[in-house]
Amino acid sequence: MNLAGHFGELFGIDFQALLLGRSRARALRINYVGELGWELHHPLTYQNVIFDAIMEAGKEFGIKPFGIRAMDSLRIEKSYKYWRGDLFTEYTAWESGLDRFV
Structure with missing residues (x-):
């Protein structure tokens, strides 16, 4: 997501609404680790669906929790x-x- 299309245009504490799996979330271009990254804000009820979608999408890159x-x-x-x-x-x-x- 760091280099994907319009996501590169986010500055400061901005967000982009997106669909992860079948769940809506907001991707914020801010994080607490000091590297390029995202925070995903969403209702807690979507947590498992979003986690599974991220893990599946990142499988080819060796993503790990x-x-x-x-x-x-x-x-x-x-x-x-x-x-x-x-x-x-x-x-x-x-x-x-x-x-x-x-």
Whole structure:
């Protein structure tokens, strides 16, 4: 999906409505891992159908599920902060390594 047609035109926190399997979802060009990627937002009742459709479509590419700890390690590698995990109100933005945003 990264290079597919109009998906390449999404900027910032934008989304594209799409159909995955028989389920509607929104693909947002934002993620928490610091790489090109997507978040899929959809009703929870569609979760299994969408998961199965993604796994089937990615089979030829060797797609594998990954967990929150794997995602967290990518987040840390990119210095993305997590509220109440890395950031607390007791520390200033500078102490938290956010000086580039201040």
